[in-house]
Amino acid sequence: MNFSYGKTQYVASDRMKRSPFLSKMVYNVFGYTNVGNYARSRVFIRLVNSLPLSSFKKIIDLGAGLGEFTFMMAEEMPQTKFTAIEILPERVSTLKQVVTKFNFKNVEIFSDKIEKLPESAAYDFIFAVDVFEHIHKEDMPFKDCFEKLKPGGYLLVKIPNIKQTTLLPESLFEDHQEWLEHEHVGQVYDLNGLKQRFIDEGFTIEHSSNTDGMLSRIGWEIGFLSKKGGSAIQLLFLPLCKALVHLDRVFYFPRNTGNAIQVIGRKPA
Template sequence: MELTFGKAQVYTSERMKKHPALAKAFNAIIGYTNVGNYARFTVFKKLLKQISLSENAKVLDLGTGYGEYAISLASALPSSQIHALDVDAERINTVNRAITQSGLQNMNTHNCFTEELEETNFDFVYSVDVFEHIHPKEMPFKAVMERLKSGGYFIVKIPNVTQRTIFPEKYFEEHHDWLEDEHIGQVYDLHGLEKRFEQEGFEIVHASYSDGWLSRLAWELAYLGKKVSTITQLLTLPIAKGLIHLDRLFHHNKWGNAIQVIGKKK
């Protein structure tokens, strides 16, 4: 499976949609521009190697956002059924437009909560950096379990409850204020997330840390570059991407700013 990322950004980015021809040329040369999302995808791509996913799998992207992972999977697995769910109607509308413009025939979208989803018998459900926005009591582990096939897999990737930074904290005060409001579910370390999976009846298949020091440096450079200007954002982009790939090669599974667990329905 050849999984690529970010090609649909020209259809989902408000800035790029204003200049479509220029956006496509920019995307072909520079690639995906959001360093945080790019880093998440590199982890997601590695996690997929831990599960058995058939070419005609039925998959649910839980909290799809702008559909980047779902569109990537739908493109790589044309015989699959990819379902993308989000509670934000505006984002689902954006995903629907991207599906049409991408010419994909194997994607469906759902604007609802997981508990309201009528589709069942999924081979694979995943949620990448979504559960931190949900109160722990409302995290839809039970709803996912009910909609998975026996032997189906569930991936959750979220930020570690403990975060480490490189540059002084004062440079990121605005971001930290946003986190305090948004990340009500950022309460687990790796052991805690494993325990939650087990309590919900899943068998643990894989558990790991990601986003070590090099990945953190990449994010901080990109964040500070974007705050200065568009030019500095573009200048830091290739450096940040390079650091992310180095992090994936050399990071040891002892600590990380992100954690991920794969559970299996027994």
């Protein structure tokens, strides 16, 4: 499917919704402006297009955040029902604003944990993109996902690799590193470890891969640093950063390394 990522950014982003008209113009010229999220979207779109999307009737976005993956898919798949799960009140409020603004009829917002959803064995696909690293290992909701999926349903989990490579001097990212140490309590897996967790929880492995190689990483680092220089500097460097993300897919080597890992598991039919 031909997904278009980020159309809701000018409404959902706290920074951009202060000037929605200008922000919409910026999006029309430059596209999506957050390099890290943009890189995630390239990986996610490739992965979900490997699945039988046309047969999916009910999908969960677990830890939806600003809902950009939900809204991207809901626009392209109007006959599919999407449940965006988010527990942070400010994010829930933003999600509801976007649903109203864009009149999404096939999206519902659920502001509680997945275990509180009333239906079991009801969903075709659950995805969690950069969510589980914020959850302690023992609290990661693999079992709840397994319970909510139909037999034959799919779970996609994308998280940062436990081992990270920084190319520019680490001293430039000290504030980000402090945030990671506080927030990423569940950044505990390499690819083999994540695959084994899926297997231990009853899933069969449909796909596993490393992504976010050196070129994508340098794109993120430049984007992160340029943002500190203000909006004009950020936009100046944005095309370069996005180009590096795309080049990473072509020249990423070796494939068994990378700062991000993702696994798709399937519940036995």
